[in-house]
Amino acid sequence: MKILVFGDIFAKYGRKLIVDELSDIKAEYKADFVIANGENSANGKGITRKVYNELRSCGIDVITSGNHIWDNKDVYNFIQEEDRMIRPANYPSPCPGRGYEVYRVGKVRVGVVNLSGTTYLNPLDNPFDVADKIYEEIKNICDIIMLDFHAEATSEKIAMGYFVDGRFSGVYGTHTHVQTADNMVLENGTGYITDVGMCGSVDGVIGVDREFIVKKFRAQRPTGKYALAMGKRQINGAVFTFDDTTFKCTNVERIYKIYD
Ligand SMILES: [Fe+2]
Numbered sequence: 352m353k354i355l356v357f358g359d360i361f362a363k364y365g366r367k368l369i370v371d372e373l374s375d376i377k378a379e380y381k382a383d384f385v386i387a388n389g390e391n392s393a394n395g396k397g398i399t400r401k402v403y404n405e406l407r408s409c410g411i412d413v414i415t416s417g418n419h420i421w422d423n424k425d426v427y428n429f430i431q432e433e434d435r436m437i438r439p440a441n442y443p444s445p446c447p448g449r450g451y452e453v454y455r456v457g458k459v460r461v462g463v464v465n466l467s468g469t470t471y472l473n474p475l476d477n478p479f480d481v482a483d484k485i486y487e488e489i490k491n492i493c494d495i496i497m498l499d500f501h502a503e504a505t506s507e508k509i510a511m512g513y514f515v516d517g518r519f520s521g522v523y524g525t526h527t528h529v530q531t532a533d534n535m536v537l538e539n540g541t542g543y544i545t546d547v548g549m550c551g552s553v554d555g556v557i558g559v560d561r562e563f564i565v566k567k568f569r570a571q572r573p574t575g576k577y578a579l580a581m582g583k584r585q586i587n588g589a590v591f592t593f594d595d596t597t598f599k600c601t602n603v604e605r606i607y608k609i610y611d
């Protein structure tokens with residue numbers, strides 16, 4: 352069993368790239384299931400129903416998200432009814448939508464969980480406690496459990512990897528939009544990578560026009576409406592391979608593709 356995961360898909364530029372390339376990438380890695388982070392898929396901020404449908408119909412099985420999930424109000428029109436749309440599970444209970452779900456992939460039951468870090472991010476429920484709780488809820492109805500840990504601090508993500516090692520099957524980070532090179536299988540059999548990166552422009556600053564961001568850092572005050580970055584494009588992700596009998600992770604491979 353191979354599960355492909357992709358980092359934050361950024362705006363139309365990233366979407367078009369994934370739509371054009373996904374079937375080739377799925378074939379290249381013989382992927383059985385695809386999870387992608389869509390928190391920036393609508394113009395860099397949030398997701399709309401139209402964008403969700405576009406991503407689903409190009410071959411993405413589940414769309415996870417993060418702190419930008421509420422940025423486009425259209426999300427409220429579909430997040431509750433679409434069980435392939437996941438938002439961080441540690442948002443407080445008044446928030447609509449779901450933080451995890453279990454899917455059938457042939458005979459294999461795959462749980463997908465999304466959590467947000469709380470270091471340099473929103474003060475949500477403790478993601479470690481919530482990971483524990485969800486694991487207890489779904490461990491007997493899943494063969495494989497994947498966790499998209501949407502977090503800023505590499506330390507928080509590494510700590511989460513060790514915390515769930517041997518319980519969750521695969522843990523990967525999103526949110527920074529920059530891929531790390533620490534893909535590995537942890538001591539107790541959990542596949543892990545601190546951050547898988549992003550899908551969209553290479554030439555900007557995490558998806559946004561570089562001049563705008565440089566100006567913003569120098570000014571240290573609001574500098575108006577941002578422009579999206581263009582130029583060279585990248586698809587960043589990872590492929591997790593699982594033993595078909597034990598469902599332990601046997602390998603985590605990084606995907607880092609650049610397109611002119
Ligand atoms: Fe993001």
Ligand SMILES: [Fe+2]
Nearest residue numbers: 417418419526
């Ligand atoms: Fe984020």
